[in-house]
Amino acid sequence: MKTATYRLELLFPEATIRRRLAEMATELRPRLRDGLLVVGIFKGAILFTADLIRALSRLPGPKGVEVDFLVVSSYGQGGVSSGQVELLCDCRTPVAGRQVLLIDDIIDTGHTLDMVAKHLRDQGAAEVITCLLLDKPERRQVSFTPDAVGFRIPDLFVVGYGLDFASRHRELPDLMSLHHEEITP
Ligand code: PRP
Secondary structure (H helix, E strand, O other): OOEEEEEEEEEEOHHHHHHHHHHHHHHHHHHOOOOOEEEEEEOOOHHHHHHHHHHHHOOOOOOOOEEEEEEEOOOOOOOOOOOOOOEEEOOOOOOOOOEEEEEEEEEOOOHHHHHHHHHHHHOOOOEEEEEEEEEOHHHOOOOOOOOEEEEEOOOOOEEEOOEOEOOEOOOOOOEEEEEEEEEOO
């Protein structure tokens, strides 16, 4: 009998992620204004958001930064996008008139970011700057170009640093690619 399993391969180690985040903070900094609202998309963006806001805070300004999260419907364990993204829990901080830095871990088909960015604009956000750790451009189904991207990657399944497979591996400090395999005992 064959047993389905998988192995993880190192894609970007913790130190590489840390260096890239410092660069991203430097690239983003000139665009960011006082009173910035940072909005992360739960759950995948939790580690990236935490580390990026700390990287930003090591640079001078902006002042009065607020941080919030919102929740959208997840792909679940199947990992296949239906193209229908539902807002499950909005951020509680008012966005009207604010500059918003919208953060997510990965852009794949683009449906999630497209929906959330439109939602924030509909709520009156003055500007929405989109910031992604990972971009898989070849998987895009809607035309969406993020303002800032950490790493452009091919069509790999990635876990670690906030990203999961079947709700696991989010806690890993490195980004790993996941490869399915079958073992015959
Ligand atoms: C992942 C990821 C993005 C979205 C990107 O979320 O965190 O939000 O998919 O995919 P898209 O560009 O095709 O819309 P997931 O549904 O896995 O939930 P999670 O953030 O809780 O892991």
